[in-house]
Structure formats: structure tokens, C-alpha cells
Amino acid sequence: MDAGLIATIVFFLMLALLATGVWVAPTLIAVGFVTLHFFSPAPAGSLLASNVWDASWNWALTALPLFVWMGEILFRTRLSSDMFNGLAPWLSRLPGGLLHVNIVGCGVMAAVAGSSAVTCATVGRMSMPELKKRGYDENLAIGTLAGSGTLGLLIPPSIMLIVYGVVAQVSISRLFIAGIVPGVMIILIFMAYVALRAKLNPALAPKQDTGLSFVQKLYASRYLFPVIALMFVVLGSIYGGFATPTEAATIGVLGALVLAAATGSLSWSSFMESLMGAVRTSCMIAFILAGAAFLSIAMGFTGVPRVLAGYVDAWNLSPVMLIVLLTVLYIFLGCFLDGVSMMVLTAAVVLPMVDKAGIDLLWFGIFTVIVVEMAQITPPVGFNLFVLQGMTGRDILKVTRSAAPFFFLMLLGIAIITAFPQIVLAPVQFMIE
Template sequence: MNEMIIIVLVLFGALLALLASGVWVAVTLIVVGFIAIAAFTPSPPDSLLAITVWDHSWNWALTALPLFVWMGEILTRSRLSQDMFSGLAPWLSWLPGRLLHVNIIGCSVMAAVAGSSAVTAATIGRMSLPELKKRGYSESMSLGTLAGAGTLGLLIPPSIMMIVYGIVTQQSIARLFIAGLIPGLVIISLFMGYVIIWSLINRDKMPPNDIRMSFMEKLWNSRRLIPVIVLIVLVIGSIYTGFATPTEAATIGVLGALGLAWVSRTLTLRSFLDGLMGAMRTSCMITFIIAGASFLAIGMAFTGIPAALAAWVEGLGLSTWMLLVMLTLIYIVLGCFLEGASMIVLTASIALPMIQAAGLDPIWFGIYLIIVVEMSQITPPVGFNLFVLQGMSGRDLMVIARSAFPFFMVMILGIVVLATWPGLVTFLPDLMMNR
């Protein structure tokens, strides 16, 4: 046991030292994996590195990743943010909280397009923040709703993080996409519920409703949103019904996005090349991290750390609730220093044996993990959504963090809801995949 503690301290120290020195996450993972195998096992690290990187580079499930990223890149370069605000505002102005709900619903729709929290927050915020400020809405709530709802880019399918988790843990990506639907609606409902309660308590901070439109005028304002929503339903629906695999659905999404951009006259040679390069950069980064994490997982397995850690946790006799509390606290701390993909690939292979020993479903754990990663997007000092909003609003990072804090707490409530009723996650996958 003492030897295992020494190994853990050496590897953890190397990991922290490399990350603190600014070395790329993927390179850090490979180096730490190399140290684990070379220093603590008789196995050849060079051969294992070559085999692992190759095995995790041609995985067919990975083909969905660049396609979904490209779909989002195409649509975020269109007029989607302007259309989103003008199309949603008339339908939501009757709710307590009025146009604050545009941030939540707009981010929810955008999440199904972009699959990234930072892109979701930036795209919707580019249009909504100036409009909400001009109409006299609370800046704190405008920033908070955008920061919180922007994280839905990780949970609402098609989610890049779901693809990463599915590849790392060998779980069905289609099941993860289906499993994310109800939890996504739960989190959206909790966000909207909080805004409604806040607005009823703080009526003096709410501007008057200045939108008066007939039903036909609302439909006319929403006309540009209809094709995008149809495309999202087509992509997600084709997976849910079993008509298409995630990769095939992503291909449909790319073709549909190109068609919509062409019809709306936002598809130019420059936007096409920019979208293609953006998708390539993001996809290569995530694929490199996955390859590095896979090698580190091999190194950890050879040293016996995951099995020893799982046995140690099991020996503590923690209840399922206490295990989840412990993991949540660990992930919140990690989220202060690492971005989402790195958190998932770095910890999934270690945490999964504990979860399975506790009798929890790996698909349920994937959704739980993604929500916790969402929370890390709005925790300083490395909350990417906070940086995005700081750049857009010019406000101090801690001001934005305080605005986002209520939505951080709402997501904790969401985790409690899903842990209390795990069927909210597993019901749809079991129903639709076992037909």
C-alpha cells in the first residue's frame, strides 16, 4: 500500500508540474503515462504508446466528432443569433422574467447546434446582452442566465463531451445522446423556474413588457428559426428512432447546415474555409487529448492504481450518496483548473470502477459527469464561460462569477434530482434502444 501511495504521489506531482508549466494537456498525459509504465512496470512504454495511440485514432465513433463540430461552426457563422433573439422574444415576453428566458431557450437551441458551451454562450450573448441592457434588464441576471444556460452546450445532444465520454469509457454514444434529453429539459426547467421566482420577488428590477404582437406577427418573426429547428429535430430524431447512427446523423447535419447557410446567403468561400479550419482545430485538439488520456489510462492500469483506488473507496463503506458527494467535490476542484474534455478523459477510467461497484449505470454516470463538468465552466479561475462573458461584457471576472453562482447552485439541485430519480436518465435509452 505504501508503494502504491508513492506511485500516486509521483505521477500526480508530475501531472501538476507539467500542467502548471504550460505544457499541452495531451502531451502532459502522454508523458505521465510514459513515466508510469517506464518507472513502475517492466512493460515497454514505446510499444504501448504506439499501439494505444493507433487504436484510439481510427475509432469509427470519432468520425462523428469533427462532423458535429463542423455543423456548429457553419451555423454559428450565419445570422442564427439575431434570428434567435427576434424569433424567441415575442413568445417568451409573457413569462415572469420576460426576455431573460431568451438566454435560456436560445442557449438550449444553440446547444443542439454547437455542442460546445463556450460557442453557445458567445453566439447567444453577442446579440442578447446588448438588447437586454438597452431594455433595462438586470445586468447580473443577464450575465448569470447566459453563463448558466451556456453550459447546456455540453448536455443537450449532439454533445461533443458525450462523444468524448463514450469513446473513453466504451459506452454507446447513441444511448448517451438519448439519455441527455430528459436531464437537459430538467436543467432548463430549473433555470427558468429560478428566473421566474427571482423576477416575482424583484418586480422593481423588471422593465415593462414592451412587446405587443399578434400570433401571425410572432410566426413571421420566427420564420428564420423554423429551418434550424427542423434540422435539429431531423438530426437528433434520426438517432432516437434508430434511422441513423451518430456519424450518419452528423453527416445529415453538415449537409443541412450548408444548405441553410446557402439559402440565407451567409455561405461564402471565406466562411466555408473558416468553419472548416475551426472544426479541424477543435477536433484535432480533442482527438489528441483522447489519445493521450488513453495512454495514461493504460499506464494507470499497468500500475494497478484504478483497481487499488476502487478497492480503497469500497473499503470505506461509503453509501452511494456519499460517493457521489465525494466525486462531486473532487470534480468541482478539478474544474477550477482543467477544461471539460481533459476532466473527462483524465478521470473517467478511474471513477468508472467505483461507480460500477456502487451499482450505478455507466450511462447515468456519464450524464452526471457532464453536468458536473458544466458546473466547472462557470467556476473561477478556469471557467471558460466566464472568460467568454468577460470578453463580451468588459466586466470583472469575479462579478460575472457572482452572477453565475445561483445557476451553479441550480445545477447542484439538478444533480440531486437525477440522483434521486435515476430513471430520468435511463428511461429513454432503455425504452428506445431495446425496442
């Protein structure tokens, strides 16, 4: 049967199962089984057993539940209030004032939590009441949280970068290094936008002068030391070559437990809640990855990825045009799928095409994660939108409108790293040399 027809059948079968409410992982396994059974002579049953097993014991994947658990522990500490108190004296005099605390606070939290939802919820539950009390524009406050909360997917240790590394067989340590500069760049883009808005309309962010001296500001910064120390220990051990991502994640969990105990947030109840939360999230992601691995094998036996890559090659698309096409595709998928599902669903077809086009898979990993970040604030399935809706009590349309400018700012970030790929690749080359 023609590979194009097989791809069409597979696509609509997957769409039908997802539309009826079947979970993503069983959908992937079912579609893979049907594909092998009807369109390939390969034994579907034995391939299912062997591939699900191979995908489940991947050593690189062991870092995932540990980083998730670290984020769950920190979510239950006073970390967000400490960060607010430590950052506010330094950022309050910038145009936009305490809105920058949202952005920088999310960046710092992302570097220890690794999760978009945890980052958004942890910073937001502290900053939103403070910003409202001080007369800041609610739409801009929600927007900064929605956009900056997605940094948990990009700034290492990122759960999404671990997933991509496992799927694409790319070094997770290199992905972590590659994510730093783009993450900082997007933080600066967000801060520049907020400052510009505040300059044009000062009523959006009332000026607040803390009146603190330099020494007093330094003293207030003591609140930041624990989280910054944890960040440097976890990431420094990876970049310095002292620990693998899995070993660094173990250090991070122990450090998070110490922080929780030091702030009086650690109890048997909070310990079990964080542990069970990590188990649920990690099992969901691991199940999806196992299903995706099986579907990738099934698609490989049918020859669909090779044929589709040939179609793209026949179109004579430049690498830039291919990136534009994939950006549109991912934005569309992001309206209906969560980030992990979107990444693994497309891997079997997209990665061979990208590789054939000569695009560096390390660079493509950062590109993919930024697009997945954008999906976190696109309705109807933008997860950060739901987090903020529950936190603020506002309807989803208001939250979406507030987040829209930050969606386009991330699109600008994609354009910049596409025009200047060394923003992603140069830090990796520097660290290796």
C-alpha cells in the same frame, strides 16, 4: 512499490507538468511513459505506439469533428438573431421576460451546435445588446447566458457526451437519448429561478408586452423553423434508427451549410474559417483522448485503479456518498482544468470505482457532463466566463458573481437526478423497447 505511493507520484508529476504550462495531451503521454518505464515491466514504447494508434482511429470519434464543424458554421450565420426574433413574442410576457429567450435560445442552439462556447457566444452576441437597451438587469442577463450556455455540453448532439462515450465505451446514441430530459429539466430550473427573481424584484426585468396577436406570433415563429428543422433532422435520424451519430453529423454539416447559404452568411472566407476552427478543436480533443488512452493502459499495468477501487470499497461508501465525493472532486478539478481534460484525466481511476459501486455508467455519463458544465462557470478556468468577459467588457469577478446562482442551480439538478435516476435512464429504456 505500493500502488498508493505510485498514484501519489503520478499525481504530483502530472500537477508539476501542467503547472509549468505543458499541454494536457503531452502531459498525459509523458506521465504514462514514466509510469510504465519505472513502475512496470511492460514495454513503454510499443504500448505508446499501439495505444495512440488505436485511440486515433476509433469510429465513434468520427462524429466529433463533424459536430464541431456544424457548430462552427452556424456560429457564422444569422441564427442567433433569427432565434431571438422567433422566441421573443412567446416568452416576453413570462415573469423575467426576454431573459427566458437567453435560456431557451441556448437550449435550442445547444441542440444544433453541441458546444458550450459556441452556444454562449452565438446567443449572447445578439441578446446582450437587446437586453441592455430594454433596461434588463445586466447581472441577471450575464448569469442566464453563463448558465444556459453550458447546455451545449449536455443537450445532444453534445461533444462532451461523444468524448465520454469513447472513454467509457458507452453507446453514444444512448447517451444522446439520456441527455434530453435532464437538459430540459435544467432549462426549467433556470426559468423558474429567473421568474422568481423577477416576481420578487420586477425592476430586474421590465415587463414588455409585444401586443402581437396569436397569428402574428405564429408568423414571427417562421424564424425558428430552419434551426428547429435542422435539430429534428439530426436528432430524429439518430433516435429513429435511420442514422448513426456520425451519419447524422454529416447531415448536420450539410444542413448547416444550406442554412448559411440561405442567410447569405456563406462565403469562401467563412467556410475556411469554420473548417479550420473545427480542425483545431477536433485535433486538440483527439490528442487529449489519445494521451488519456495511453495513461489508462499505464495505470492498468501498475494496478493503481484496482487498488484505489479497493480502498473505496473498504470505506464502505454508499453509491450516494461516492457521488457526493466525486462531485466535490470534479468541482475542485474544474477550477483548474477544462472539461475534456478533467473527464479523461480521471477516467482511468474513477470509472472502475463507479462500476464496482454498481452505478450505471450511462447515468454516470450524464452526471459527469453536468459537473463539467459547472466547471465552465467556475474561476479561474471557467471558459464561459472568459467568453462573457470578452463579450461584455466586464471584469471576471463581476461575471463570476453573476454566474454563481446558476452554479448552485446545476448542483440542484445533480441532486435531483441522483435522487431520481430514472430521469436519465427511463427515456433510454423507452426508446429501446
